[in-house]
Amino acid sequence: MSKPQTYADILLRLPVDDTLKTFMERHALPLPEGWAWSDDVHTSRKLIGLIQSHLAPLMRDRIVAGLHASTLLAHPLGKQAMFQAAHYRPTELMGLIACKSDLHRAFWLYVHHPVLFEAATEIEYLDHHGQQAQQHDLGIKRAIQRDDASIAAFGEAIKGFYQRELGCGEVCVVNVLDRARGTQLISIHAKDLATAKLEFEGSQLQRRVGSPNIHMVLEYAQSTGVARTIIRGGAKYHTMLCEAFARHMLGVDADAQRIQTPQLNLSVLRLGMNIPQAIEDGFVGLQVKSVSVVSDCGQLKLECTVRAANDQRCVTDLLEEYLGSVNPLTRGWMIQAAVLNFYLAPMQGKSRCSVISVELTSKGRLNLHKFDEELRTQIEGYLVQLGILKSQQVFKLDRVREMASGMATDLFD
Numbered sequence: 001m002s003k004p005q006t007y008a009d010i011l012l013r014l015p016v017d018d019t020l021k022t023f024m025e026r027h028a029l030p031l032p033e034g035w036a037w038s039d040d041v042h043t044s045r046k047l048i049g050l051i052q053s054h055l056a057p058l059m060r061d062r063i064v065a066g067l068h069a070s071t072l073l074a075h076p077l078g079k080q081a082m083f084q085a086a087h088y089r090p091t092e093l094m095g096l097i098a099c100k101s102d103l104h105r106a107f108w109l110y111v112h113h114p115v116l117f118e119a120a121t122e123i124e125y126l127d128h129h130g131q132q133a134q135q136h137d138l139g140i141k142r143a144i145q146r147d148d149a150s151i152a153a154f155g156e157a158i159k160g161f162y163q164r165e166l167g168c169g170e171v172c173v174v175n176v177l178d179r180a181r182g183t184q185l186i187s188i189h190a191k192d193l194a195t196a197k198l199e200f201e202g203s204q205l206q207r208r209v210g211s212p213n214i215h216m217v218l219e220y221a222q223s224t225g226v227a228r229t230i231i232r233g234g235a236k237y238h239t240m241l242c243e244a245f246a247r248h249m250l251g252v253d254a255d256a257q258r259i260q261t262p263q264l265n266l267s268v269l270r271l272g273m274n275i276p277q278a279i280e281d282g283f284v285g286l287q288v289k290s291v292s293v294v295s296d297c298g299q300l301k302l303e304c305t306v307r308a309a310n311d312q313r314c315v316t317d318l319l320e321e322y323l324g325s326v327n328p329l330t331r332g333w334m335i336q337a338a339v340l341n342f343y344l345a346p347m348q349g350k351s352r353c354s355v356i357s358v359e360l361t362s363k364g365r366l367n368l369h370k371f372d373e374e375l376r377t378q379i380e381g382y383l384v385q386l387g388i389l390k391s392q393q394v395f396k397l398d399r400v401r402e403m404a405s406g407m408a409t410d411l412f413d
Contacts (some may be wrong), residue, residue: 008066013103023111027063029054036212058202064241072105076313078102081124082109085116087180093115119177122187126217126230133228134238135221135364137393141225142250144184146176150249157244158188161215169214170191186245190214209358218245223408224394266291266335266362268387270313273340275382284353288314292337293328301336302328312343337361342379360388 006015014020016039024031029050037043054060072083079102088090092113099105109117126133155172168251171191179185192212199208216231218241227245231237240276246252290305305316319327329335343353358379359367368376383389 001120005068005071006065007051009045010071010103011048012041012066013101014044014107015039015100015104016047019048019104019108021110023107024035024063025068027066029063056202060250061202062253066110067107068108070103070110073106073109073117073124074101076102077127078106078120081120081127082106082116083178085120085177086113087239088178089116119175120390122175122177122185122217123213125187126185126219126228127228127358130228133230135198135393136227136229136238136242138220138225138242138246140246141214141222142252143222143250144176144186144220146252149185150251151176154186154244154248155188157248158190158241160217161240161244161399162190168211179219180225183219184379186218186220188216188218188241190216214250216241218242220245224391226393240252264360264364264366264388266360266388267334268336269338269340270316272316273386275385278342278382281378282344283342284345285341287312287341287343287350288316289341289357290315291329291335291340293333294336295328296332296334302333305339314342335362343375358383 001346003324016037021037024047027048030048041085051060053065059196072078081343082096082105083093083223086096086109095108095112099108106117109120151174158174159169159172162172169190169192173189174185177185177187192214194209194211196209197205198205201208214232216237217229219228219251221227227242229238231241269288269291273288277284278286287306289301290302292303294301297321304315304319306313306318316329319329338359340356340360342356346353352361356371356375356379357367359365360383369380371379381388384391
């Protein structure tokens with residue numbers, strides 16, 4: 001949300017319907033005699049007053065906390081997560097569609113389907129923190145083992161790691177979710193070291209002893225053997241998570257040497273960028289905006305960028321035109337990073353093209369997390385066509401092939 005909301009703000013935005021009635025009855029909010037549930041602002045304001053005057057602070061706090069919980073998914077990314085969590089449940093899908101807003105949708109799911117609500121928060125967590133994810137080529141294309149023994153062994157491996165490294169993690173909860181796009185999401189919650197926080201419980205101020213949650217996630221695509229991980233810590237932690245996952249949930253030992261960060265082949269950009277499919281898909285211009293090149297001896301690095309005055313010309317063309325025989329791209333210098341621009345026709349009433357900038361490095365870093373699922377898949381398809389990405393380095397190869405051939409994708413896939 002753009003700014004914190006009070007529970008009064010939330011109530012004024014929610015319709016007074018059976019969902020709100022069920023929520024208030026579940027929390028035993030005392031209602032005056034002759035109370036009538038009617039969907040209007042007057043009723044919402046009366047509910048706000050009843051909560052404010054509640055004589056039991058602890059019960060009032062639980063009502064407020066429940067109302068605030070729905071804001072976790074009351075935004076576009078949360079909406080996508082809710083539909084993905086319910087993609088195989090037609091009745092719940094229809095219920096989500098019938099809701100009046102993202103906030104109403106999140107509150108409805110929280111009240112009536114708490115398990116799906118928690119699944120949606122896990123999906124939203126991964127999508128929201130996608131920029132922190134590291135991608136790994138496991139080299140394994142197997143179905144996940146979902147039996148209790150495999151999941152328990154996976155949790156035990158993570159527990160053992162955290163107990164050795166940080167002296168915590170004695171409790172570990174593992175959940176496996178199927179995503180609409182055909183991948184599996186494994187969420188892990190481990191118990192961190194205990195803390196004593198000064199907090200109110202009802203009307204009593206006291207130091208509460210509790211243990212923070214260490215949240216980590218792994219998303220796996222069986223079709224390509226690629227995994228993405230989000231976990232606090234450096235490479236050691238990401239590698240641990242991948243190794244434990246491969247060993248206990250795929251049934252294959254995979255050491256650090258086998259688990260690779262995808263490398264990108266940027267050498268194909270020496271001649272610019274030619275993607276006929278992108279033009280067919282509606283882009284009006286393609287440009288290699290900038291390149292970072294390193295000499296073959298590794299001692300010198302050059303940053304080359306097209307100035308705005310050169311419109312949509314590629315930096316590779318300008319290097320050839322102005323440097324000729326001393327062009328570093330023809331003298332064995334390696335392209336270490338690049339920015340690719342995809343231009344869309346100006347919107348009605350505008351004179352300038354809108355641009356989508358894709359940043360990538362030879363070590364496998366891309367900024368595709370900034371784009372929505374459909375655009376991200378579309379660009380992945382273009383990168384596969386160029387030869388920058390290998391087909392096994394993307395999550396869902398079938399979807400990339402569809403996008404690369406201009407086929408439509410499903411709304412929630």
